[in-house]
Every structure is written in C-alpha cells, then in structure tokens.
C-alpha cells in the first residue's frame with residue numbers, strides 16, 4: 001500500500017496519512033507506534049502536551065527504519081510561548097525523541113488571549129529551528145484566518161502547515177480556505193471526529209456502496225479534499241482499517257454529500273482557538 005505524499009511550500013514531502021498519538025497513554029505509546037510502523041505508517045503526530053514523545057522515540061529506535069523514511073511531527077506546549085522557553089522546550093523535544101532533526105514542529109495553539117496576544121515572536125523563534133537545521137519544517141496549529149494573516153504579514157515566513165480540526169461535522173472551511181490561500185497545507189485533526197461521525201446515515205450508505213467502513217470512507221473524503229490526516233487508534237485492527245484507504249475512491253457527488261454534513265461551529269469536538277487558554281500545570 002503506497003501512501004501518497006504532499007509537497008509542502010518548502011519542497012519537503014510529507015506522507016498524507018499518518019498515525020496520531022493524542023490520548024495514547026505514555027506507557028503504551030512505544031508499542032502502539034511500533035505496530036503502526038509494522039502496518040506501514042511512516043508519519044507520526046505527537047506533541048509535548050501528549051507526554052508521549054519518549055515512547056515515539058523508543059519506537060523509532062526499535063524500528064530500524066531509515067530516518068529519512070520517517071516523518072515525525074511534534075508541537076510546542078502552551079506554557080512555552082516565550083522565545084527562551086520555546087527554545088528550551090524544543091531542545092527537550094529532540095532529546096525525548098532521540099532525534100537531531102525533527103520533520104515538523106508546530107505552535108500547538110495560538111492562545112490569542114495570553115502572552116499579550118503575541119504569538120508572532122513565538123513563530124519567529126520556531127523559524128530559528130529551521131535556520132539551525134534542527135527542524136526541516138515549522139508550522140502552526142489551530143490558527144484562525146486572522147492569526148495566519150498576522151504571522152505572514154509581520155514575519156514574511158509562511159508556515160508549512162496549519163493543523164486544524166476538520167471532519168464531516170465541522171468542515172472548518174474558513175480556516176481551510178485561509179490556509180490554502182497562503183500556500184499552507186491543511187492537516188485535519190480528529191479526522192473521524194473521535195468516532196462521532198461513524199454512525200452517520202449518509203456516511204454509512206456511502207460506505208456500504210463501496211464495501212468499506214464509515215471510518216475508511218471518512219478518511220478517504222479527507223484525502224480526496226487534499227488534507228493530511230493521522231487518525232489515532234490503540235487497536236491494531238482499527239489501525240489497519242484506517243491505513244487501507246487507497247484502493248477505492250469517492251465520486252464528486254459522494255464527497256459533496258459528506259461535506260454537506262457540516263454543522264458549522266456546533267459540530268466542533270474541540271475548543272474554539274479564539275478563546276482557548278489552557279496551560280498545563
């Protein structure tokens with residue numbers, strides 16, 4: 001099974017399908033990521049906040065897979081937006097992962113109500129990591145159109161990706177469109193809405209027509225819209241199911257029928273980035 005790649009605006013190529021480890025318990029992460037590697041996943045999405053970067057690093061070392069075949073993403077935790085804190089936190093991420101270079105490092109949340117609304121100096125700090133050759137790419141997560149406009153305008157440095165909540169019940173079209181307008185690839189988090197879309201009648205009907213599961217049809221919908229996805233699962237069977245989405249395609253009408261399930265802001269699973277201000281203790 002060959003996973004398609006997407007070329008980012010800095011000419012690096014990222015596998016369009018990866019494996020996310022949010023809510024994978026730290027002590028189970030190495031085993032889960034090892035299973036994902038065996039299945040064929042080569043792109044892992046972790047974060048400082050998930051407290052499982054060490055497990056990801058362990059699985060990388062155990063795998064014996066050539067470093068250049070892997071794509072590893074992590075994210076800056078919310079308490080570390082000040083430049084010196086961000087530098088220190090980034091050093092610690094590399095150490096926990098056991099890597100000299102990470103493929104992608106993101107500002108996890110913009111936190112516009114904290115740090116005097118200054119996510120711009122945080123963004124400048126992440127650009128240093130690329131200049132130093134310690135990050136191949138840097139990007140943002142949960143950035144609304146105004147946040148993206150501002151970092152691009154004030155720094156001239158365009159993020160490689162914007163990782164945002166996107167699934168059939170919350171298509172997040174304004175943030176997607178702003179990202180695409182800036183040449184920023186969209187990464188869709190909670191791609192199956194943590195399971196909430198899997199009982200949907202429309203998705204179920206399309207799945208039955210293709211002999212696929214609702215999760216496979218939903219992930220395929222993302223792929224056909226051009227977004228990057230990394231569903232999370234701790235079950236080997238579901239990891240395999242989520243990986244097996246490249247032997248069928250959806251019609252234009254089927255893609256449109258799934259997009260029409262959008263409930264706007266009412267469909268969000270996660271917090272609103274304009275007001276989210278959680279800082280872990």
Ligand code: NDP
Pocket residue numbers: 019020021022023045046108141142163164188189190191192193194195198215216230231232233234235238239241242270
């Ligand atoms: P997902 O949409 O990937 O859904 C995961 C849930 O669905 C789990 O409960 C899982 O259970 C279940 N599941 C997975 N596959 C199947 C399947 N085939 N059939 C039925 N149930 C299934 O949600 P996430 O929130 O985990 O999002 C994915 C990734 O996105 C995260 O792991 C993280 O990397 C990233 N993310 C980023 C955020 C950000 O702010 N930047 C926020 C949230 C997520 P089980 O494990 O038991 O299979």
